[in-house]
Amino acid sequence: MIRNKNKLTKILTVSLMITMGASPMVNPYAEVIYAPGTSVNAGPGVSGGSGAETDWSKVAQGAMVIDQSIPEGTVNFTAMEVPDPIVKVPDMYTYDFMVHDIEELRKAYPEHMTVRSIGQSHDGREIYEVMIGNRNARNHVLIPAAIHGREYITTNLVMKQIEYALCYYDTGGWDGKRISDMFEETCLHFVPMADPDGVSISQFGLEGIRSEELKKGIEECYANDVAAGRTSDTFENYLKRWKANARGVNLNQNFNANWETGKGSATAPSYSYYGGPYPESENETKALASLFKCRSYKAVINYHSMGEVIYWDLDGNKVREKSRFLANNVSALTGYTLLYSGEGAGFKDYVQLFGTGTPAVTVEVGKGTAPVPSSQMSEIWAENKFVWLYAMKYAAEGYYQY
Numbered sequence: 122m123i124r125n126k127n128k129l130t131k132i133l134t135v136s137l138m139i140t141m142g143a144s145p146m147v148n149p150y151a152e153v154i155y156a157p158g159t160s161v162n163a164g165p166g167v168s169g170g171s172g173a174e175t176d177w178s179k180v181a182q183g184a185m186v187i188d189q190s191i192p193e194g195t196v197n198f199t200a201m202e203v204p205d206p207i208v209k210v211p212d213m214y215t216y217d218f219m220v221h222d223i224e225e226l227r228k229a230y231p232e233h234m235t236v237r238s239i240g241q242s243h244d245g246r247e248i249y250e251v252m253i254g255n256r257n258a259r260n261h262v263l264i265p266a267a268i269h270g271r272e273y274i275t276t277n278l279v280m281k282q283i284e285y286a287l288c289y290y291d292t293g294g295w296d297g298k299r300i301s302d303m304f305e306e307t308c309l310h311f312v313p314m315a316d317p318d319g320v321s322i323s324q325f326g327l328e329g330i331r332s333e334e335l336k337k338g339i340e341e342c343y344a345n346d347v348a349a350g351r352t353s354d355t356f357e358n359y360l361k362r363w364k365a366n367a368r369g370v371n372l373n374q375n376f377n378a379n380w381e382t383g384k385g386s387a388t389a390p391s392y393s394y395y396g397g398p399y400p401e402s403e404n405e406t407k408a409l410a411s412l413f414k415c416r417s418y419k420a421v422i423n424y425h426s427m428g429e430v431i432y433w434d435l436d437g438n439k440v441r442e443k444s445r446f447l448a449n450n451v452s453a454l455t456g457y458t459l460l461y462s463g464e465g466a467g468f469k470d471y472v473q474l475f476g477t478g479t480p481a482v483t484v485e486v487g488k489g490t491a492p493v494p495s496s497q498m499s500e501i502w503a504e505n506k507f508v509w510l511y512a513m514k515y516a517a518e519g520y521y522q523y
């Protein structure tokens with residue numbers, strides 16, 4: 122049955138390509154292969170029950186097939202929300218909120234969650250890794266968020282995912298399996314706030330930073346960025362748009378992956394455009410790179426904001442087909458558009474160029490400009506509620522050729 126479906130999907134894809142002809146594209150990898158709102162395979166919670174006919178023509182290319190049944194004695198939690206949640210959606214989800222919520226979640230679900238610090242930011246904040254599931258599992262999935270300061274809505278999003286996963290760990294069923302069995306097989310590793318200093322600057326301005334030396338450096342960034350024409354904002358608004366770490370390095374342009382081309386246009390610290398003096402010069406970059414190197418992951422999902430797009434490729438990508446497949450599935454779920462990202466020096470690029478076969482995608486949530494207001498959370502939540510579930514299914518089943 123699966124074979125027939127694959128063949129049909131392939132035929133439909135090929136005929137679609139023929140219909141489209143050789144229209145010029147901005148870049149060779151950009152493609153939109155899923156029209157939001159048309160997939161019947163849009164994810165868990167879709168009614169139909171086991172054995173329902175699926176209209177394969179409406180399934181995104183390479184989409185995984187979700188078994189709509191759940192094991193006896195489990196609840197179909199996908200239509201549910203966590204009752205009386207610990208993780209709220211305030212106007213600004215701060216570092217302190219995160220620390221508080223991690224502690225409360227650990228108390229509420231001590232058996233299913235482990236927390237550790239993977240390093241310290243330059244202003245002395247811990248960078249936390251939250252693990253859910255069997256730490257000795259066969260499969261591991263890494264989900265970092267807020268590697269850019271002003272993108273703190275992604276911290277709130279993954280913290281909600283963490284609580285949701287923990288809440289239904291023991292009782293939930295999905296894709297014909299018990300969630301607890303899925304967590305025996307696959308461990309999720311979240312890094313909810315990879316750039317805690319940058320988040321604090323974006324939320325509280327200079328008051329968000331404790332070190333006098335770092336504060337002075339941030340003022341110099343403003344002078345440099347004004348002089349170079351990179352901003353015309355007031356200092357206050359400029360700080361709200363802060364994307365870098367407290368030393369004015371854009372962490373997602375600081376990884377050792379095509380760093381020369383990806384390091385950004387500024388030659389000195391900036392709120393956004395400086396990739397650092399050399400690759401992995403920053404504490405936060407090193408922390409994430411070491412976390413990645415310490416084990417083999419089946420998938421990496423990087424949360425950024427905004428744009429409702431998914432970056433999944435770059436030149437020299439060693440895991441192109443696997444990344445495309447992963448991106449297709451996240452796209453089918455979220456309705457976000459697939460895009461090519463060419464420059465390098467980001468964490469996704471690092472994983473795709475120097476990992477050991479781990480596919481990676483960058484998922485940009487929200488619309489407008491960053492920081493994305495918390496009023497968008499209900500929409501972002503609806504789109505991303507199940508991404509961790511899909512990632513676990515992907516980790517267990519792997520990439521299959523269409």
Ligand SMILES: [Zn+2]
Pocket residue numbers: 268269272373425426
């Ligand atoms: Zn970003």
